[in-house]
Amino acid sequence: xxxxxxxxLLLKFENKQCSIEEENVLFQFYNxxxxxxxxxxxxxxxxxxxxxxxxxxxxxxxxxxxTTSKNVINWRKxxxxxxxxxGFVSITILFFVNNKVSQTPENNITLQLQDGTIKVxxxxxxxxxxxxxxxxxxxKQKGDQLxxxxxxxxxNTLVYNTVKVPYGxxxxxxxxxxxxxxxxxxxxxxxxxxxxEGEDRLVFITGEAYLDVVxxxxxxxxxxxxxxxxxxxxxxxxxxxYPEDYVTEVVLVSGSVGLYKxxxxxxxxxxxxxxxxxFNKKSEEIYKTQVLTNIYTSWIDGELxxxxxxxxxxxxxxxxxxxxxxxxxxxxxxxxxxxxxxxKNPDIEQVFKELKMIYKIDYSIDGxxxxxx
Numbered sequence: 578x579x580x581x582x583x584x585x586l587l588l589k590f591e592n593k594q595c596s597i598e599e600e601n602v603l604f605q606f607y608n609x610x611x612x613x614x615x616x617x618x619x620x621x622x623x624x625x626x627x628x629x630x631x632x633x634x635x636x637x638x639x640x641x642x643x644t645t646s647k648n649v650i651n652w653r654k655x656x657x658x659x660x661x662x663x664g665f666v667s668i669t670i671l672f673f674v675n676n677k678v679s680q681t682p683e684n685n686i687t688l689q690l691q692d693g694t695i696k697v698x699x700x701x702x703x704x705x706x707x708x709x710x711x712x713x714x715x716x717k718q719k720g721d722q723l724x725x726x727x728x729x730x731x732x733n734t735l736v737y738n739t740v741k742v743p744y745g746x747x748x749x750x751x752x753x754x755x756x757x758x759x760x761x762x763x764x765x766x767x768x769x770x771x772x773x774e775g776e777d778r779l780v781f782i783t784g785e786a787y788l789d790v791v792x793x794x795x796x797x798x799x800x801x802x803x804x805x806x807x808x809x810x811x812x813x814x815x816x817x818x819y820p821e822d823y824v825t826e827v828v829l830v831s832g833s834v835g836l837y838k839x840x841x842x843x844x845x846x847x848x849x850x851x852x853x854x855x856f857n858k859k860s861e862e863i864y865k866t867q868v869l870t871n872i873y874t875s876w877i878d879g880e881l882x883x884x885x886x887x888x889x890x891x892x893x894x895x896x897x898x899x900x901x902x903x904x905x906x907x908x909x910x911x912x913x914x915x916x917x918x919x920x921k922n923p924d925i926e927q928v929f930k931e932l933k934m935i936y937k938i939d940y941s942i943d944g945x946x947x948x949x950x
Contacts, residue, residue, distance in 0.1 A: 689739040722749030741765040745900030761785035763897040785817045808835045815873050825856040828873040881919040899925045905949045
């Protein structure tokens with residue numbers, strides 16, 4: 578929840594306009610904060626730490642307004658105290674979806690279920706299990722991947738889950754048909770927890786992913802990425818489809834795929850292994866080139882490789898890879914194309930040292946912020 582949303586919720590409470598569910602959100606947050614000291618692990622600047630001190634004083638004021646029960650808070654009295662400090666406090670709190678309270682911390686890999694419930698997949702004790710409506714386990718987390726299994730179901734309704742991966746992280750999903758998907762940083766995958774006989778196995782990808790698709794002639798596998806679809810005939814391929822990039826790329830490692838515009842499947846562009854298809858969002862044209870596929874799949878092993886890539890695109894890739902913010906004040910570099918290879922899991926300072934040495938790029942680093950001069 579953003580600060581604006583938090584302010585809005587407290588203002589509603591102060592004006593006695595909160596629903597019971599909204600009051601429960603405030604109670605749940607404060608109650609959990611009391612018991613778990615959730616702020617202990619927060620990484621905050623000195624400015625944010627000052628805000629925490631204010632919040633602690635607010636906490637003291639709240640304690641004096643509690644009822645005789647340790648776990649019950651007099652929210653009507655809390656409102657007048659909270660209103661004095663809310664302008665200074667910026668925090669993330671619990672929020673409800675469909676009468677469920679779910680914690681959605683920033684910079685975490687998350688799984689969103691069909692009913693809106695959100696589960697964190699990269700916490701220190703993450704061991705998520707997914708159940709169907711009959712209480713049957715249909716998926717579970719195993720380390721840095723989520724594994725689903727096919728189940729007997731008479732339902733003709735597709736139930737979708739969505740995995741979202743923030744900048745600086747990667748994650749794997751094995752779908753119910755055995756297809757494996759590796760998501761790169763800043764990416765998401767929306768997929769059915771089980772596939773229906775006679776229908777396409779349709780999934781939705783935003784960002785970058787590597788797929789190893791299980792062949793099933795009765796249920797074609799289709800990937801929707803932005804405004805194009807990729808029909809898969811049992812294959813391994815990489816797809817690069819970030820919303821902010823003007824080109825969507827599909828690189829075929831093995832097997833066969835066909836690309837077509839989402840609204841028109843009359844014209845299909847087929848790929849052979851070792852080729853890349855590029856879809857230009859502006860011209861809506863698809864063109865093919867022969868490439869070295871390992872360059873485009875190197876990210877799976879944590880490698881950082883750029884081949885004939887313009888500088889702006891490189892910066893976006895670095896921001897996703899390292900979860901940093903880069904400001905480019907050197908407009909001369911924006912459209913220039915570069916070649917670079919930095920090996921496996923390089924340090925960000927190492928990357929920019931090499932860029933400076935090879936391409937004479939001047940820069941400064943301040944924490945998670947980089948300025949190119």
